[in-house]
């Protein structure tokens with residue numbers, strides 16, 4: 157199985173995730189998604205589209221003190237992540 161350095165839902169690096177990854181239904185770590193996006197085998201924002209996730213992440217990054225233009229650059233990669241590829 158392919159391993160990723162970033163969450164395949166929001167793009168956050170796993171190194172920045174306090175839990176180092178989300179959790180699958182069986183309690184194992186997810187190698188695809190971070191702990192903010194994926195808990196116990198389910199997405200925390202199941203109804204999000206890639207566009208909504210982009211807007212959500214930009215807001216979150218700004219809350220954490222990122223300049224808006226950097227947050228937007230970072231968020232442009234979100235629609236190419238695994239979760240959104242087939243949508």
Ligand SMILES: [Zn+2]
Nearest residue numbers: 163166190193
């Ligand atoms: Zn995530």
